[in-house]
Every structure is written in structure tokens, then in C-alpha cells.
Amino acid sequence: MALELNEVSKRYGATTVLQPLSLEVANGEFLTLLGPSGSGKTTVLRLIGGFTAPSGGRIIFDGDDITAMPANRRPFNTVFQDYALFPHMTVAQNAGYGPLVQRRNGPEARKLVDETLEIVGLSALRDRYPSQLSGGQKQRVALARAIVCEPKLILLDEPLAALDASLRRQMQVFLKQIQRRIETTFVFVTHDQDEAITMSDRIVVMSQGRIEQVGTPKDLYYRPQTRFVAGFFGDNNLIEGVVAASGDRVETRLGNFPLAAPAAGGCKVLMGVRPEAMRIGEGAIAIPADVEEVMFGGAMTRVLLHAVAAPATKFDVRLAGDGRGQALAAGDRVCVSFDPADAVIVAD
Amino acid sequence: MAGRLSRWLVFAGVAAIPLLLVVAPIGTFLAISMFRAEKHIMNYTPTVANYAEFFGNWTYFGTYLGTILLCFQVMALSILIGYPMAWFIWRQKGSRRYYLLLLAVVPLFMSYIVKLYTLRSMLGLNGLISQMLIGIGILEKPSQIFLFNQRAVLITMAVIYMPFVILPIFLALERIPRSLLQASFDLGASGWDTFRRIVLPLSLPGTIAGALFTFVLALGDFITPQMVGGTTGFTIGRVIYSQFGLAYNWPFGAAMAAVLFLTALAGIVLAGIAMSRQKI
Numbered sequence: 363m364a365l366e367l368n369e370v371s372k373r374y375g376a377t378t379v380l381q382p383l384s385l386e387v388a389n390g391e392f393l394t395l396l397g398p399s400g401s402g403k404t405t406v407l408r409l410i411g412g413f414t415a416p417s418g419g420r421i422i423f424d425g426d427d428i429t430a431m432p433a434n435r436r437p438f439n440t441v442f443q444d445y446a447l448f449p450h451m452t453v454a455q456n457a458g459y460g461p462l463v464q465r466r467n468g469p470e471a472r473k474l475v476d477e478t479l480e481i482v483g484l485s486a487l488r489d490r491y492p493s494q495l496s497g498g499q500k501q502r503v504a505l506a507r508a509i510v511c512e513p514k515l516i517l518l519d520e521p522l523a524a525l526d527a528s529l530r531r532q533m534q535v536f537l538k539q540i541q542r543r544i545e546t547t548f549v550f551v552t553h554d555q556d557e558a559i560t561m562s563d564r565i566v567v568m569s570q571g572r573i574e575q576v577g578t579p580k581d582l583y584y585r586p587q588t589r590f591v592a593g594f595f596g597d598n599n600l601i602e603g604v605v606a607a608s609g610d611r612v613e614t615r616l617g618n619f620p621l622a623a624p625a626a627g628g629c630k631v632l633m634g635v636r637p638e639a640m641r642i643g644e645g646a647i648a649i650p651a652d653v654e655e656v657m658f659g660g661a662m663t664r665v666l667l668h669a670v671a672a673p674a675t676k677f678d679v680r681l682a683g684d685g686r687g688q689a690l691a692a693g694d695r696v697c698v699s700f701d702p703a704d705a706v707i708v709a710d
Numbered sequence: 711m712a713g714r715l716s717r718w719l720v721f722a723g724v725a726a727i728p729l730l731l732v733v734a735p736i737g738t739f740l741a742i743s744m745f746r747a748e749k750h751i752m753n754y755t756p757t758v759a760n761y762a763e764f765f766g767n768w769t770y771f772g773t774y775l776g777t778i779l780l781c782f783q784v785m786a787l788s789i790l791i792g793y794p795m796a797w798f799i800w801r802q803k804g805s806r807r808y809y810l811l812l813l814a815v816v817p818l819f820m821s822y823i824v825k826l827y828t829l830r831s832m833l834g835l836n837g838l839i840s841q842m843l844i845g846i847g848i849l850e851k852p853s854q855i856f857l858f859n860q861r862a863v864l865i866t867m868a869v870i871y872m873p874f875v876i877l878p879i880f881l882a883l884e885r886i887p888r889s890l891l892q893a894s895f896d897l898g899a900s901g902w903d904t905f906r907r908i909v910l911p912l913s914l915p916g917t918i919a920g921a922l923f924t925f926v927l928a929l930g931d932f933i934t935p936q937m938v939g940g941t942t943g944f945t946i947g948r949v950i951y952s953q954f955g956l957a958y959n960w961p962f963g964a965a966m967a968a969v970l971f972l973t974a975l976a977g978i979v980l981a982g983i984a985m986s987r988q989k990i
Contacts, residue, residue: 411896413892413896432895433892433895433896434895434896434897434898434899434900435898438896439896439897440892440893440896442889442892442893443889444887444889446887446889446890446892446893448890448893448894448907448908449912450911450912450988459894459897459899459907460897460898462907463894463897463898463899463900463903463907464897464898507893507897508897511897511898
């Protein structure tokens with residue numbers, strides 16, 4: 363393990379922003395810290411970068427305790443959310459700042475800067491000032507400046523948050539390519555689940571200063587273990603219930619549903635069904651529901667419904683294309699159905 | 711057509727006040743400087759004799775050059791003391807920085823004359839400075855060296871104009887995003903490197919503004935030299951003042967004032983050029 367957080371916590375006065383937390387980051391992996399704002403993900407990044415000191419616990423890198431090491435001596439570099447480019451320096455000067463202050467001058471350093479600018483595709487803009495660059499270009503400069511020192515770890519604090527959607531998708535691919543090319547560990551912070559799923563090797567889902575679940579994107583998507591992860595990932599439709607004594611059924615306010623795999627009787631559980639696994643029409647499990655809203659979204663049509671038996675239970679169903687020819691309108695009474703095998707059971 | 715007319719009217723309305731309060735007095739001054747006062751009687755034939763007299767007579771021209779030198783010294787001293795103070799205030803956390811900033815600019819709300827008298831008593835024979843130096847053992851007996859000379863003018867002006875230096879520098883420092891300092895640190899820079907390569911260049915516009923304030927204020931100040939300057943602390947401001955008062959030679963005073971005005975203008979233009987060269 364390259365980097366290890368051991369029972370690391372952070373308090374500001376009486377408020378705890380990070381519960382004791384342990385995490386291991388492997389060499390060369392793309393690890394994403396995912397969570398809503400206030401979940402503590404940026405705090406974790408700042409602790410790794412050395413910008414704040416933990417209130418407890420230890421940070422170990424390659425076997426050495428670096429908890430007390432200041433940021434300017436850690437072999438990590440950060441891509442800041444607002445890019446934090448030096449406005450009075452050109453692109454080349456920004457990229458060359460690390461080697462300059464680390465007293466690595468001379469031809470090798472210059473070559474390194476040139477190569478890095480080549481990698482991020484900014485060679486032509488080397489003499490521009492940050493104020494003359496677009497958002498995506500600034501992003502590339504920030505990345506160049508971070509990777510030029512050949513750090514062991516690159517920390518990225520919501521680097522794509524300020525970009526528009528299409529540029530964002532471009533930069534996601536670009537970041538992934540860079541990471542593969544320079545074979546460096548990336549720790550990436552985001553609140554965007556799509557971004558996390560498409561880019562990461564592993565995802566750490568955080569909420570309220572705690573780790574909810576750690577796993578590969580597929581793990582989290584198909585096998586959420588907590589209510590929070592189930593809700594945050596894939597916009598699962600959640601139905602509350604209790605496992606029947608026989609262990610093969612869940613009893614809910616909407617009816618009794620068979621379980622694909624037996625569970626311990628009497629447990630309070632949540633049954634989660636992904637929006638794309640739900641259908642409208644009769645099936646193995648069918649729940650009467652009223653259509654609230656139909657939204658055409660190009661590749662998908664999103665239908666929002668609520669159960670007739672319990673209007674507080676909402677369903678989010680996504681149909682391919684324009685809804686397979688089903689003419690739905692708000693107010694229609696239909697059935698939503700799903701296959702028990704597509705449902706995940708999460709302890710509540 | 712009507713649109714253009716109304717636009718002109720609006721412009722004239724807006725321009726009237728600066729025209730009346732700034733351009734007209736200065737124009738009058740320039741006009742008066744072209745006349746001659748001969749035995750207290752005005753001769754209205756345009757001439758440059760006043761300017762010739764000013765530049766040709768070393769008593770005047772020398773004083774003028776000495777004043778400019780003094781202004782540069784005041785500027786340098788204010789920056790040398792004011793910059794570290796502004797930096798120190800900026801480095802404080804939370805409400806403390808604003809209390810300190812308030813403390814630094816409070817003198818702006820005090821009467822100029824009160825400040826001058828206070829400094830005069832501090833610099834004087836039995837003043838705070840003398841007493842302190844005797845206490846430390848540097849001086850043996852109370853000294854007059856801090857008052858009624860050029861040095862006293864320099865110290866007093868630097869102290870009085872300090873808020874005009876601290877405030878713009880502090881504002882420039884405060885405008886530097888914290889993330890830039892973190893980025894510099896993150897890339898391996900020491901505190902000194904960060905200051906030299908990031909903080910100092912980015913606070914330069916504020917520093918130039920502060921320097922300009924002190925320079926221009928010192929250039930026009932004739933009360934401070936009068937109050938603490940004694941016989942050697944003679945500045946061009948005092949000379950001009952005496953031309954309007956004692957000598958009753960308005961044209962000559964106006965000519966010197968015009969030269970001083972152009973000097974201040976040159977300072978402002980130079981500072982403007984220096985600031986526009988900043989890539990921010």
C-alpha cells in the first residue's frame with residue numbers, strides 16, 4: 363500500500379468534520395472520494411496534502427509516518443478547485459514553478475517542463491498568461507504544474523466542477539489518459555456520481571464525515587451496502603420493508619415481494635431497484651402507481667411516479683428512447699414492475 | 711439628432727462639477743503664473759519670466775530638488791515600515807486582523823494638527839524618543855537632533871502618511887487568493903520563496919499606490935515642514951506659501967505651484983505606467 367490513513371480524524375473546536383477513518387490507497391490507482399458537500403471528502407484530501415493537520419490518527423506513506431510533514435516536503439501535488447494559477451506568470455512559468463522553487467534549474471528542468479506541456483497539449487500556449495486562457499486550458503495548466511514535479515500522488519479537488527458539461531466529459535477522458543500515461547496514483551474528489559463511476563478504479567463514498575462504502579464502481583452500483591449509497595448511486599428506487607419470518611419474502615406497505623436470495627427473518631431492510639431495471643407494465647412484481655411527470659431526455663425517457671397505496675413512495679423509471687411507444691401522461695394510473703433478481707437488499 | 715443632443719447635455723452636466731472645481735482653478739493658476747507682480751501691482755503681459763527666475767535661481771530650484779529628494783525619502787521610509795506592518799496585519803487570523811487594521815488607520819480620523827503637535831513633543835528635547843535613547847544608553851543627555859531639521863520632517867511625514875501606505879498594501883495582499891499560497895507551498899516552495907515570487911509581485915500594485923499617495927502628499931505638504939522643520943527643513947511648499955502670504959507675489963508662487971503640480975502629475979503618470987505593466 364502506497365498511502366495509508368490510520369484512524370485519522372479532524373475536529374474544529376467542538377464540531378467533528380471527520381470521524382476516525384482508515385483508508386488505503388494502492389500505487390497507481392485512481393481513487394475517488396465521492397460525497398455531497400459537507401461529507402468530509404475535501405478534508406480528507408487536505409489532510410493527505412498536508413494543508414491541515416489531523417486531530418488524531420496517523421498518515422503513512424511508503425512505510426514512513428508523514429503525519430507531521432509539511433505540505434512543501436510531501437511528494438504530492440494538488441490540482442486546486444479554482445486552479446490557483448499564478449496570474450503574473452505565463453503558462454510555461456506556471457508549469458516550471460515546482461522545479462524552480464525546488465532548485466532544479468538547468469536544461470533537464472526546462473526539458474521536463476516542455477515535455478509536460480506537450481503531454482497536456484499546451485506547447486503552443488506557453489507564453490500566454492492565465493487571464494488569456496479558457497477554463498479547460500487553465501485546467502490543463504493546473505494539471506501540468508502538478509505533474510511536472512513527478513509526484514508520487516496527485517490530489518485533485520473537484521477539478522472539473524467549473525467546466526461545462528461537454529468540456530467536462532472531454533476532460534474526464536483526458537485525465538484518465540494522463541493518469542495511465544504517467545502511471546501515478548490519483549486521488550480525486552467529486553460530488554458527481556457519474557464522474558466517479560466513469561473514471562475511478564475504486565470509489566470511497568463519504569457522508570457526514572464517515573466512509574459509507576469503499577469499492578469498485580460496479581460494486582457500489584450493483585451492491586450498495588447502506589441506505590445512503592443505495593440512494594446516492596444510480597438513483598435507486600427504495601422501498602422500506604421487513605423480511606418475513608420465512609426469510610424468502612419482504613413485507614412492505616406496497617405488498618409482499620419475493621427475495622432472490624434468502625435473508626434473516628425480522629430484519630428491517632430497504633429494497634433498492636435501479637431506475638433502468640424498472641419497467642412500466644405487468645411483471646413478476648407489479649405495483650400500481652400514478653404518473654407524476656414524463657420527461658423526454660433523448661436516449662432515455664424519465665418517468666416519475668408515486669405508489670397508489672403509499673403516495674410518499676416515489677419511483678423514478680427510465681425507459682429507453684421515447685418510452686417504447688408507451689404513451690404516458692401525468693395522471694395516468696399504471697403498474698411499475700421489476701424482477702426480484704434486479705433488487706438489492708440493504709439493511710436499514 | 712435629439713439623441714446626440716441629450717447625450718451631450720448629460721455629459722456637460724456630469725463634466726460641469728470637475729470643470730468648475732478642478733480644471734478652472736488650475737487653469738487660473740497657470741494663467742496667473744504667466745503674469746508679473748511688480749511692486750505689488752500686476753502686470754498682465756504674458757511672460758515666462760517667473761519660470762525663468764525659478765529655474766535660474768538656485769535658492770528656489772535647489773529647494774525644489776531637495777524637496778523631491780525628501781519626498782522620495784519619505785516614500786521609501788513609509789514603504790519600508792508600512793509594508794511589513796501591512797503584511798503582519800494580513801497574516802493575523804480572524805477578527806484580530808481587522809482590529810489591527812482599524813488601529814492602523816485610526817490616525818486618519820484625527821486632526822492633522824493634533825498629530826503634528828504629538829509628534830513634535832515626542833521628537834523634542836525631553837520627548838519620548840530622547841528619553842528612550844537615554845534609557846537604552848545610546849544618548850547621554852537629551853538631544854535636539856530629532857527636531858527642527860530635515861530629519862524631523864522626514865520622520866513626521868513618514869509617520870503621518872503611514873495609513874495611506876498600509877491600507878492599499880493590505881488590500882492588495884488581501885486580494886491574493888489563499889489557494890495561490892497553498893499551491894506555491896504544495897509545489898515545494900519555502901515561505902520566503904512564496905513571499906518573493908507570489909506575494910510580493912501580486913501586492914506590487916497596492917505598494918505602488920501607497921508610494922504614490924505618500925509622494926504626492928509629501929510634495930504638497932507645507933505645514934509639516936513649518937511645524938517641525940526649523941530652519942533647515944525648508945521645502946518648496948513653504949516657499950510657495952510664503953510667496954502667497956509674506957512676499958505677496960502671487961504670479962511667482964503660482965509658477966512654482968505649477969511646477970510642483972506637473973511634478974505630482976509626472977509621479978502619477980509614472981505610477982500608472984508601472985501598474986499597467988503588471989500582468990494581473
